[in-house]
Amino acid sequence: MSITGIDAGSHTGPHPFDVDTRTHKGGDGQRSATVSDRWTVLTGNPNGGYLLAMAVNALREDIGRPIPLVASGFFLRPASPGPATLATEVVREGRRTATGQVHLAQGGKEVVRATATFGDLGADTVTHTAAAAPDLPPPETCEDPLAGLDMSALTMLNQVEYRTPKRPGWMDGAPEGRTEWEFWMRLAGRDADVAALPMLVDAGPPVVLDLGEAGSSTVELTVHVRARPAPGWLACRAVTRHVSGGFHEEDFEIWDSTRTLVAQSRQFAILA
Amino acid sequence: MSITGIDAGSHTGPHPFDVDTRTHKGGDGQRSATVSDRWTVLTGNPNGGYLLAMAVNALREDIGRPIPLVASGFFLRPASPGPATLATEVVREGRRTATGQVHLAQGGKEVVRATATFGDLGADTVTHTAAAAPDLPPPETCEDPLAGLDMSALTMLNQVEYRTPKRPGWMDGAPEGRTEWEFWMRLAGRDADVAALPMLVDAGPPVVLDLGEAGSSTVELTVHVRARPAPGWLACRAVTRHVSGGFHEEDFEIWDSTRTLVAQSRQFAILA
Numbered sequence: 001m002s003i004t005g006i007d008a009g010s011h012t013g014p015h016p017f018d019v020d021t022r023t024h025k026g027g028d029g030q031r032s033a034t035v036s037d038r039w040t041v042l043t044g045n046p047n048g049g050y051l052l053a054m055a056v057n058a059l060r061e062d063i064g065r066p067i068p069l070v071a072s073g074f075f076l077r078p079a080s081p082g083p084a085t086l087a088t089e090v091v092r093e094g095r096r097t098a099t100g101q102v103h104l105a106q107g108g109k110e111v112v113r114a115t116a117t118f119g120d121l122g123a124d125t126v127t128h129t130a131a132a133a134p135d136l137p138p139p140e141t142c143e144d145p146l147a148g149l150d151m152s153a154l155t156m157l158n159q160v161e162y163r164t165p166k167r168p169g170w171m172d173g174a175p176e177g178r179t180e181w182e183f184w185m186r187l188a189g190r191d192a193d194v195a196a197l198p199m200l201v202d203a204g205p206p207v208v209l210d211l212g213e214a215g216s217s218t219v220e221l222t223v224h225v226r227a228r229p230a231p232g233w234l235a236c237r238a239v240t241r242h243v244s245g246g247f248h249e250e251d252f253e254i255w256d257s258t259r260t261l262v263a264q265s266r267q268f269a270i271l272a
Numbered sequence: 273m274s275i276t277g278i279d280a281g282s283h284t285g286p287h288p289f290d291v292d293t294r295t296h297k298g299g300d301g302q303r304s305a306t307v308s309d310r311w312t313v314l315t316g317n318p319n320g321g322y323l324l325a326m327a328v329n330a331l332r333e334d335i336g337r338p339i340p341l342v343a344s345g346f347f348l349r350p351a352s353p354g355p356a357t358l359a360t361e362v363v364r365e366g367r368r369t370a371t372g373q374v375h376l377a378q379g380g381k382e383v384v385r386a387t388a389t390f391g392d393l394g395a396d397t398v399t400h401t402a403a404a405a406p407d408l409p410p411p412e413t414c415e416d417p418l419a420g421l422d423m424s425a426l427t428m429l430n431q432v433e434y435r436t437p438k439r440p441g442w443m444d445g446a447p448e449g450r451t452e453w454e455f456w457m458r459l460a461g462r463d464a465d466v467a468a469l470p471m472l473v474d475a476g477p478p479v480v481l482d483l484g485e486a487g488s489s490t491v492e493l494t495v496h497v498r499a500r501p502a503p504g505w506l507a508c509r510a511v512t513r514h515v516s517g518g519f520h521e522e523d524f525e526i527w528d529s530t531r532t533l534v535a536q537s538r539q540f541a542i543l544a
Contacts, residue, residue, distance in 0.1 A: 121517035128515035243400035245393035
């Protein structure tokens with residue numbers, strides 16, 4: 001932010017993610033917030049990861065520990081842009097970790113119930129890895145898969161940027177049956193931090209779209225925060241291995257610009 | 273069970289898993305149970321998956337839907353064999369699914385908090401799979417990795433049977449650094465059902481033991497039930513891909529004798 005007032009570009013003022021996940025504690029201990037209309041997806045409803053990030057942020061403020069090591073959110077009803085309340089509960093404070101729960105409600109009805117364990121990651125030291133970051137060409141040489149598409153109903157696409165070696169087939173109406181997608185992603189106008197990771201793991205399109213499926217709704221999303229992300233583009237891998245009985249899982253990994261795994265998630269979802 | 277009274281073997285009476293996950297609803301709506309001493313692990317404490325299975329069972333009785341499609345348990349304190357109480361809450365009943373929560377407590381302190389969404393799996397039809405069952409020799413030609421070992425403190429090993437092509441190195445004091453283990457497993461004396469799956473996904477030894485680690489404690493465990501298991505041995509795959517900052521994930525898959533994926537889980541755990 002400029003101190004001269006001359007720089008009126010995208011770097012002035014707080015970032016939309018920070019504004020839109022803010023909650024305010026009232027006298028009764030309950031928090032109030034506004035679910036923004038800047039994070040909608042195909043259905044017109046706010047993205048689940050955005051709601052989870054808001055819920056986890058509220059809880060972190062009450063728990064006072066830095067990192068949401070693991071968070072699990074159950075999505076009970078579709079949310080809408082507009083007022084929300086968040087009731088938080090500190091469930092257990094231990095030496096190394098603390099666990100809490102938050103109920104996010106709209107119009108008196110619970111929309112998301114999230115439980116999370118917070119702590120610190122020590123020196124972030126990777127002591128063993130049996131996987132590798134996606135092997136992608138540099139983001140500068142990749143294409144913006146949204147270029148030329150009218151996706152104005154998906155306001156979330158104004159907040160998150162994508163780069164991919166090749167646009168996935170389903171985006172051009174020709175699903176290829178691939179259920180693993182590797183691509184670059186970043187928050188537009190601000191580097192990602194641990195607070196953004198629970199949103200970012202849900203910010204890719206469901207890979208089942210490349211099976212010709214019309215859509216997918218998250219039932220439950222678990223995210224593990226494994227390290228603090230370094231600045232820059234994030235290399236992502238989304239995989240669905242099993243679709244059965246109308247349900248599927250989706251695994252998501254985020255690797256930072258130093259090729260360190262910073263988040264992994266799994267969700268259980270229902271085909272639309 | 274014999275009707276002549278002659279067969280007094282392992283098939284008479286209910287199975288230990290069914291006895292030990294039973295809960296009784298009292299007049300106040302709260303449930304009581306006894307945490308059995310038949311499911312202890314290396315630490316002498318009851319296995320987390322066993323506790324999760326008990327919690328999910330209690331919730332299922334109140335919710336009245338057959339399948340715990342997805343369940344997430346946070347492990348707040350070590351449990352002990354002895355009395356427990358379970359408070360259940362039906363959070364949301366929908367057309368296709370219903371979600372509830374259960375608090376399992378001992379001595380007035382919460383030990384496990386679990387949230388689960390129940391439903392049905394339709395025709396169990398697999399419509400897409402991008403993975404395969406572990407490629408194991410038939411269980412009859414495999415060895416019992418516990419043969420000749422004195423593991424009497426781990427009472428759980430009396431309830432679950434294992435077969436593996438080769439005993440993992442760490443069992444003989446020579447860790448090999450492999451963090452993927454494929455093996456056969458079954459509940460001793462009874463075929464697995466959907467109720468047993470939340471326990472079975474946590475019934476393998478942590479694969480980080482093959483890194484020379486002393487042990488691991490589960491912080492959170494999410495299990496997806498993907499199909500009703502067919503009778504017979506279950507082919508299992510346990511993988512840890514990342515150990516960092518003193519934490520690791522462990523993914524677990526269970527495939528039934530028809531080579532259908534019946535459960536997958538991920539846990540977030542802390543190195544002992």
